[in-house]
Amino acid sequence: ASTAQRVSSIFRPGLFKNKVAVVTGGGTGIGKAISQELLHLGCKVMIASRNKEVLASTVQQLREQIQPGNTAEIAHIQCNIRKEDEVKNLISGTLAQFGSIDFLINNAGGQYQSPASQINTKGWNAVIETNLTGTFICCREAFNQWMKDHGGAIVNIILVTFRGIPTMSHSGAARAGVDNLTKSLAIEWAQNGVRVNSVAPGRSIYTESAAAIPGYDKVFAEAIPANPAKRLGTVEEISAATCFLLSPAASFISGVTLKVDAAGGLYSTSWDIPHHNKIPAYKWSEESDTENTKSKL
Numbered sequence: 001a002s003t004a005q006r007v008s009s010i011f012r013p014g015l016f017k018n019k020v021a022v023v024t025g026g027g028t029g030i031g032k033a034i035s036q037e038l039l040h041l042g043c044k045v046m047i048a049s050r051n052k053e054v055l056a057s058t059v060q061q062l063r064e065q066i067q068p069g070n071t072a073e074i075a076h077i078q079c080n081i082r083k084e085d086e087v088k089n090l091i092s093g094t095l096a097q098f099g100s101i102d103f104l105i106n107n108a109g110g111q112y113q114s115p116a117s118q119i120n121t122k123g124w125n126a127v128i129e130t131n132l133t134g135t136f137i138c139c140r141e142a143f144n145q146w147m148k149d150h151g152g153a154i155v156n157i158i159l160v161t162f163r164g165i166p167t168m169s170h171s172g173a174a175r176a177g178v179d180n181l182t183k184s185l186a187i188e189w190a191q192n193g194v195r196v197n198s199v200a201p202g203r204s205i206y207t208e209s210a211a212a213i214p215g216y217d218k219v220f221a222e223a224i225p226a227n228p229a230k231r232l233g234t235v236e237e238i239s240a241a242t243c244f245l246l247s248p249a250a251s252f253i254s255g256v257t258l259k260v261d262a263a264g265g266l267y268s269t270s271w272d273i274p275h276h277n278k279i280p281a282y283k284w285s286e287e288s289d290t291e292n293t294k295s296k297l
């Protein structure tokens with residue numbers, strides 16, 4: 001496991017004093033950075049992931065970073081978010097340990113790269129179950145066990161999906177599902193004092209977990225020229241957006257997906273399509289044809 005970055009924050013020390021957060025996928029990458037910043041701001045953080053060894057080592061690293069006088073605490077519960085019983089246990093275990101749940105950060109997720117034609121049903125279902133169904137179950141359990149009577153704030157970490165995600169169609173479909181779930185829950189749970197938002201990184205946030213995906217070095221290499229900022233984004237930039245949405249600064253913000261991609265999603269496609277003539281124009285007669293609809297092949 002990597003060593004933890006020294007943590008600092010743009011937000012005021014003590015901002016989240018006496019708050020409690022559950023961070024899924026909190027052992028590595030974006031989830032780890034969010035956990036670090038929440039701790040730095042005084043939050044009690046329960047990190048969850050499937051991997052016990054990673055959890056234990058991250059907890060140890062992050063606990064050592066807590067400064068004297070900061071009442072932040074960190075603990076972990078092993079949880080596969082695809083398993084309903086384990087999610088129920090994550091939420092009830094957090095309540096047993098820390099007494100409340102103010103924030104839920106649904107960061108756990110994952111996918112692999114594959115052309116859609118090569119995704120088998122098992123792989124498709126696995127990605128949907130983790131990224132969409134698992135996120136839903138975490139939201140539902142946090143709500144039913146705590147937030148419905150006490151309010152709270154939920155942030156789902158998804159991906160920019162506006163242009164589709166070629167080579168990750170399963171994940172794109174799941175993340176777009178979470179984007180829409182965010183809106184439904186924001187409306188249904190407003191009367192319980194629960195705000196629900198999402199943060200959508202582009203493909204361009206550098207994390208070790210992403211770098212470990214076979215072929216992802218190419219994605220990173222292509223992401224730099226394709227982004228208006230001409231660089232990759234950092235986990236700190238995702239964490240800052242998340243902390244903002246959790247904070248009272250966002251008290252009138254619910255149901256949104258905040259893209260954190262430096263306009264990369266607006267700028268260009270990362271998917272090359274060779275010139276072809278496989279989608280001929282619809283026309284009433286040859287006379288209506290113009291130069292523009294003729295193949296240049």
Ligand code: ADE
Pocket residue numbers: 024025048049050079080081082108109110130134
């Ligand atoms: N991270 C990736 N997949 C996960 C899962 N199913 N449960 C928890 N964390 C995960």
